[in-house]
Amino acid sequence: MPTPxxxxxxxETVFEGTVARWLKQPGxxxxxxxxxxxxxxxxxxxxxxxxxxxxxxxxxxxEGTTVQVGSVIAYIGDQGEEKDIPESYQxxxxxxxxxxxxxxxxxQPAATAxxxxxxxxxxxxxxxxxxxxxxxxxxxxxxxADVQGSGHQGRVTKQDLLAFIDARNRQPPAAHLxxxxxxxxxxxxxxxxxxxxxxxxxxxxxxxxxPHVVTIFEADMTAVVRHRAARKAALAQxxxxxxxxxxxxxxxxxxxxDNPTVNSRWTDAGLMLSQRIHVGVAAAVxxxxxxxxxxxxxxxxxxxxxxxxxxxxxxxxRGELSPDEVRGGTFTVTNHGTNGSLAGTPIxxxxxxxxxxxxxxxxxxxxxxxAKTDGAxxxxxxxxxxxxxxxxxxxYLSLAFDHRILDGLAADTxxxxxxxxxxxxxx
Amino acid sequence: xASNYDYDLxxxxxxxxxxxxxxxxxxxxxxxxxxxxxHLGGVCLNWGCIPKKALIKSAEVLDTLQHAQDFGLTFDNLxxxxxxxxxxxxxxxxxxxxxxxxxxxxxxxxxIEGHARFTDAHTVQVGAGPLNPDGEPRGVTxxxxxxxxxxxxxxxPGVEADGERILQYxxxxxxxxxxxxxxxxxxxxxxxxxxxxxxxxxxQVTIVEMLDQALPLEDTxxxxxxxxxxxxxxxxVLTSSRTEGFDIGERSVTVTVKNLNDGSDQKIExxxxxxxxxxxxxxxxxxxxxxxxxxxxxxYLEIDEYMRTSRKNIYAIGDCTGxxxxxxxxxxxxxxxxxxxxxxAAAPIPAGRYIFMPRCTFCVPQVASLGMTEAxxxxxxxxxxxxxFPFMPNGSAQAQGVRGGFVKIIADQRYGEILxxxxxxxxxxxxxxxLSLAQMMELTPTEIAHNVHAHxxxxxxxxxxxxxxxxxxxxx
Numbered sequence: 086m087p088t089p090x091x092x093x094x095x096x097e098t099v100f101e102g103t104v105a106r107w108l109k110q111p112g113x114x115x116x117x118x119x120x121x122x123x124x125x126x127x128x129x130x131x132x133x134x135x136x137x138x139x140x141x142x143x144x145x146x147x148e149g150t151t152v153q154v155g156s157v158i159a160y161i162g163d164q165g166e167e168k169d170i171p172e173s174y175q176x177x178x179x180x181x182x183x184x185x186x187x188x189x190x191x192x193q194p195a196a197t198a199x200x201x202x203x204x205x206x207x208x209x210x211x212x213x214x215x216x217x218x219x220x221x222x223x224x225x226x227x228x229x230a231d232v233q234g235s236g237h238q239g240r241v242t243k244q245d246l247l248a249f250i251d252a253r254n255r256q257p258p259a260a261h262l263x264x265x266x267x268x269x270x271x272x273x274x275x276x277x278x279x280x281x282x283x284x285x286x287x288x289x290x291x292x293x294x295x296p297h298v299v300t301i302f303e304a305d306m307t308a309v310v311r312h313r314a315a316r317k318a319a320l321a322q323x324x325x326x327x328x329x330x331x332x333x334x335x336x337x338x339x340x341x342x343d344n345p346t347v348n349s350r351w352t353d354a355g356l357m358l359s360q361r362i363h364v365g366v367a368a369a370v371x372x373x374x375x376x377x378x379x380x381x382x383x384x385x386x387x388x389x390x391x392x393x394x395x396x397x398x399x400x401x402x403r404g405e406l407s408p409d410e411v412r413g414g415t416f417t418v419t420n421h422g423t424n425g426s427l428a429g430t431p432i433x434x435x436x437x438x439x440x441x442x443x444x445x446x447x448x449x450x451x452x453x454x455x456a457k458t459d460g461a462x463x464x465x466x467x468x469x470x471x472x473x474x475x476x477x478x479x480x481y482l483s484l485a486f487d488h489r490i491l492d493g494l495a496a497d498t499x500x501x502x503x504x505x506x507x508x509x510x511x512x
Numbered sequence: 513x514a515s516n517y518d519y520d521l522x523x524x525x526x527x528x529x530x531x532x533x534x535x536x537x538x539x540x541x542x543x544x545x546x547x548x549x550x551h552l553g554g555v556c557l558n559w560g561c562i563p564k565k566a567l568i569k570s571a572e573v574l575d576t577l578q579h580a581q582d583f584g585l586t587f588d589n590l591x592x593x594x595x596x597x598x599x600x601x602x603x604x605x606x607x608x609x610x611x612x613x614x615x616x617x618x619x620x621x622x623x624i625e626g627h628a629r630f631t632d633a634h635t636v637q638v639g640a641g642p643l644n645p646d647g648e649p650r651g652v653t654x655x656x657x658x659x660x661x662x663x664x665x666x667x668x669p670g671v672e673a674d675g676e677r678i679l680q681y682x683x684x685x686x687x688x689x690x691x692x693x694x695x696x697x698x699x700x701x702x703x704x705x706x707x708x709x710x711x712x713x714x715x716q717v718t719i720v721e722m723l724d725q726a727l728p729l730e731d732t733x734x735x736x737x738x739x740x741x742x743x744x745x746x747x748x749v750l751t752s753s754r755t756e757g758f759d760i761g762e763r764s765v766t767v768t769v770k771n772l773n774d775g776s777d778q779k780i781e782x783x784x785x786x787x788x789x790x791x792x793x794x795x796x797x798x799x800x801x802x803x804x805x806x807x808x809x810x811x812y813l814e815i816d817e818y819m820r821t822s823r824k825n826i827y828a829i830g831d832c833t834g835x836x837x838x839x840x841x842x843x844x845x846x847x848x849x850x851x852x853x854x855x856x857a858a859a860p861i862p863a864g865r866y867i868f869m870p871r872c873t874f875c876v877p878q879v880a881s882l883g884m885t886e887a888x889x890x891x892x893x894x895x896x897x898x899x900x901f902p903f904m905p906n907g908s909a910q911a912q913g914v915r916g917g918f919v920k921i922i923a924d925q926r927y928g929e930i931l932x933x934x935x936x937x938x939x940x941x942x943x944x945x946x947l948s949l950a951q952m953m954e955l956t957p958t959e960i961a962h963n964v965h966a967h968x969x970x971x972x973x974x975x976x977x978x979x980x981x982x983x984x985x986x987x988x
Contacts, residue, residue: 215954220927237859243929243954 087162087170088137090121092146094154103151104158108132109141115161122158137161143170217243225250254293280373291435295351295487299430302500306446306478308510315512320391330366330420331390333443336506337418338362338383344499348415350436351489365414365434366394368401375401376434378414422446428481438490441503444481451477480507517634519545521853522654524628524636524798527554528561529830529842530660531612536850537658538619545622545652549641552612552623553605554662555831556839559682562608564705566601567685568874571712575876582913594690594713602686624652630799633823637799656825656853659805659813660842661798663791663831668697671758671787677765678758679786681706690715691783695767697755699726701873703788704738708875711747718748718780720755720769727873731885731934733900733920738936741877741916758785793832810834817860819849827853836866844869870948872941877917880940882948883932886922895925899957899980903937905987906976907968914938919977921947921957928956928981939970946974957981 092102105123109115115135122133139161146158160170214222214229218241222229232249234241277285309332320327341348341362349358362383365376377397379385385393400406417434422445429442455471482504486496520542523534531553534546551558576583577590616623626638626647636657639649665673665680673680679687684706690713696703699721711717719726719742725735726742726749739749752772759766766781793811800807805821805828806814812834819827827849830842844861851858873879889896900920903909909917917937923930933947950960960978965971979985 213953216956216959217927217929217954220956224927 087142087160087166088139089157090133090136090159090161092124092152092154092156092158093133101151101153104146104148106148107144109135111141111144114138114140135161140164142167212238213240215240215243218246221246221250278372284373287435288432291432294435295433296489297430297433297485298488298493298496299483299485300493300496300500301428301481301483302497302504304480304482304504304507305451306480306507308512309507310446310478312510312512320388325388325391326395327391328394329443329446330394330418331387332507332510333418333420333441333503334364334366334379334382334390334394335385335387336503337416337441338364338385339506340499340502341416342383343502344495346491346495347439347486347499349438349490350415351438351487356490359415361415363413363415365411365417366397367417367419367434368398370401370404375406375411376414376417377401377406377410378412380413417441418443422480428483430483431485433485433487437487439484439486439496439499441500442483442485444483446478446480448476449479450474451479517653517655519543519622519652519654521545521656521658521850522547522628522636522652523658523660525554525660525662525794525830525832526552526612526623527660527662527830527842528556528839529662529846530554530658531615532843533658533660533827533829533846533850534621535615535619536847537854538621540851540854540856542850542854544619545624545654546616547624547626547628547636547638547652549625549627550643551609552616553609554660557608557612558605559685561839563598563601563605563685564709565874566604567597567709568705570597570600571709572876575712579913592713595688598686598688627797628652629797630657630803630805633803633825657803657827658819658846658849658853659795659798659800659821659826659828659832660830660846661794661832663793663837665787666790666792668755668787668789673787677760677784679784681786681788684710684786692716693782693784694718695720695755695765695780695782695785696788697785698788698790699723699749699751700728700788700790701871701875701879703786704742704873704875706786706788707742707747711742711745712876716746716782718750718782720753720767721749721751722754722772724752726751727879729871730873730879730881731920731932732887733918734879734881734934734936737916737918738873738875738877738879742875791831791837793834795832808834817848817862818852818858819845819861820852835863836869836871838869838871841866841869868948868951870941870944872944874941877937878940879934879936880944881932881934882944882951883930884922885932885934886920889922889931894931896931897923897925897957897981897983899923899977899982899985901973901976901980901985901988903970903973906970906973908970909938909973911968912938919943919973921960921974921977921981923957923981928958929954930957935974937970937973943971943974946971 102124105125107122108120115121115138117136117138118134120132121135124131124133140163142160142162144159146152146156152158162169212234218229221243227246227249229241232241232245235245236242309329313327313329313332317327345358346356348362349356361381363378363380364382365378367374367376379390379393379397382390397406397410414434414437416437417440419431419440420443421429422443425445428444431440431442433440451474453473453475454465455469455473482500484496484500521537522545523530524547526546526548530546534544537544556562574592580586613623624638625641625644627641628636628638630636631651634655635651635653637649637651640647665682671678673683675683681702690710693716694710696707696717696719699719703719704727707717707719721728725732726739727735742749750769754770754772756768756770756777764781764783765785766779767785768777768779770777793813795807795811795813800813803826804823805826808814813821813828813832815821815828815833819829821828829845829849831837833845835841848858848861867884868882871881884892886896886898898920900918903914903917914937917940920934921930922932930947930951933944933951935943946960957978961975961982963975965975976985976987
């Protein structure tokens with residue numbers, strides 16, 4: 086079989102070369118590694134050695150022709166093997182041979198010899214990207230290859246790009262994956278439930294819409310634990326289970342009254358401050374979670390909150406919540422501590438401003454800074470012989486907030502308000 | 513195409529929309545006919561763009577000769593013959609219309625004389641027109657039609673343009689001699705251009721405009737520059753003013769003009785008055801209802817981005833669509849309509865594209881623009897960067913004796929997109945294509961500024977304005 090001679094790659098950034106001069110003419114014999122032709126590129130000029138010994142059967146790229154790296158430019162073989170040259174190359178060779186002279190030098194793909202690969206369905210090349218499109222796509226981090234162009238020769242116009250961005254923003258992320266959903270042999274496709282899709286859509290939208298920031302405080306829960314221990318048995322007799330969740334809801338509802346921007350939502354016109362405090366409490370259910378809402382939580386006492394939390398959680402598990410009971414929250418509490426999590430970074434329940442994550446309450450060693458020694462204005466952070474360690478029920482509280490609405494100071498003020506209310510729970 | 517019709521495509525009206533549609537259709541192998549009731553070339557070639565441009569050239573030469581001393585030439589026997597200038601304009605018109613006839617023959621397009629009326633969506637009756645009053649009506653059928661019937665000067669209620677005291681543009685473009693005084697109603701492009709011609713030839717011109725600026729569609733800065741230049745030349749520009757009555761006398765007409773700001777009236781006696789208050793579409797007597805092509809309240813044919821009317825085999829282009837009554841817009845629409853009718857891949861013109869088509873007014877100073885005015889861009893909510901550079905410091909402008917004018921580019925602050933470009937000054941209309949190409953290809957002022965412009969040319973001012981968008985003009 087004839088051996089193809091290809092345009093060599095002469096550097097990482099060299100993609101094409103021009104045949105300067107054939108040192109052998111068709112019909113002449115060459116030795117392997119004998120100089121066969123001179124080529125020039127935009128970087129260097131060099132000789133190309135013959136890849137095999139034999140007769141130069143056919144020249145496909147005439148002198149002066151520019152072809153892409155890897156293109157077949159000639160064939161070397163035994164005398165009489167011309168007929169074994171692939172037919173497509175025979176035709177292309179004639180075109181290229183006819184195109185002698187400097188006018189044949191062309192960066193157009195049309196003038197390149199076919200490559201080993203199957204012929205491309207459309208001309209390869211860099212598409213024109215307008216500066217406006219370049220700036221918008223850079224800002225939105227978009228690969229223009231994904232965008233269908235409507236302009237001349239498929240150019241992506243600003244309109245095309247804006248439509249693409251718009252569609253992308255509206256598309257649920259699940260749909261992105263749907264296209265690539267062919268399972269590998271060691272994968273099993275578990276179809277998505279409606280709830281899974283809704284959660285996926287909501288979570289992705291929330292992360293896109295709100296710049297999330299998380300701040301974490303620690304609360305000493307001694308007062309709350311003591312309070313709960315004192316009342317738990319009596320309430321249980323009345324059929325009311327008293328968990329810790331109502332305490333957190335109560336503290337949050339009270340703190341929201343004093344920090345109204347935390348109880349708001351973002352609009353382009355301005356912050357919409359809610360005049361009522363409806364606290365959602367995330368509840369795990371099979372294959373997902375729901376967030377039933379306790380309306381006017383600030384108007385309920387601890388007992389009322391306990392009843393509400395229990396009622397909603399129970400009906401959530403049984404799937405008996407009405408749509409209205411999971412809507413209209415102005416703030417959300419998620420108690421991931423019940424699963425053993427120490428601290429989490431929850432995602433905001435849109436369109437709210439923030440969400441409180443409650444970690445596991447566990448006994449930890451707490452250092453109490455000792456009393457000041459006489460005279461010296463000692464820094465309480467300095468070691469002191471009066472320092473002591475006590476063991477307290479502690480809890481990490483994490484607040485994820487929308488940084489468009491709240492800054493660190495406002496968020497920390499709110500969260501420390503919650504902590505204070507928990508730590509100073511009246512007996 | 514369908515062989516049971518006489519033609520694949522019939523174009524009604526041979527203006528710069530219609531005849532271009534016919535040529536493009538013929539190029540795409542449609543059997544094509546063109547129906548015209550008056551002269552090939554329509555208003556543009558016969559009464560509008562072409563004779564106007566010829567007269568404006570004459571006015572420019574006259575102005576140059578009157579200021580010859582500035583250029584080191586003196587002479588004392590300047591003879592001004594306006595009639596000869598009109599004759600010259602008509603010769604050019606003649607050559608141009610003959611050229612259209614030649615193009616029709618070359619492309620094997622049948623030209624049918626007469627007035628066409630649809631009887632159904634595939635048939636028109638071609639009856640007597642003004643030029644063939646005895647023409648026998650005949651029915652012609654086609655698979656598709658392009659309606660390019662154009663528009664005419666809008667009437668002012670209660671006033672008849674008699675061609676003597678009260679003129680419209682068709683009269684004004686062919687006057688034998690220059691009136692001593694002229695009142696122009698309407699400061700749109702037509703009013704401003706004819707005012708410029710007659711003022712240059714010595715007429716005392718007064719312009720009355722109801723809105724608060726001359727060239728009401730243009731950027732306020734541009735309008736102010738033109739108004740200042742006109743006032744300096746002795747042309748009175750009365751904005752926020754309305755004509756209340758025309759008292760036609762033997763040798764003059766007395767026009768009552770009301771100032772809409774203070775309510776005061778004044779009477780202005782002039783030899784002639786010109787009505788240039790806009791256009792009305794020629795869509796009443798075309799049988800469009802029989803064809804099933806819907807018109808809007810003002811009578812304009814409603815079209816989609818491929819120029820299709822509500823009746824899908826009937827296309828409409830040009831002034832009768834009310835999109836933008838300019839010859840080049842009609843020609844652009846024509847190509848889309850013809851290509852679409854031929855089943856060829858046509859590049860659509862969406863409604864939002866029209867604002868970026870070039871607008872031009874050939875008075876002195878010349879005005880050319882595209883896109884939004886600064887006020888419109890701000891109203892649309894864009895954060896804008898504006899680059900504005902005067903012609904005055906430019907070497908070429910000084911050599912030509914030009915003092916006023918500027919180039920103003922309005923760009924979106926975020927992505928640099930060109931939102932509007934406004935040129936007032938010498939050769940404004942010839943300088944605009946760089947900006948319209950840049951806008952279409954979504955280049956930003958940065959690329960225009962980086963594009964090297966030959967020196968000394970007026971085009972350097974465009975480059976300077978582009979630098980100015982980024983706050984860094986060089987020669988300022």
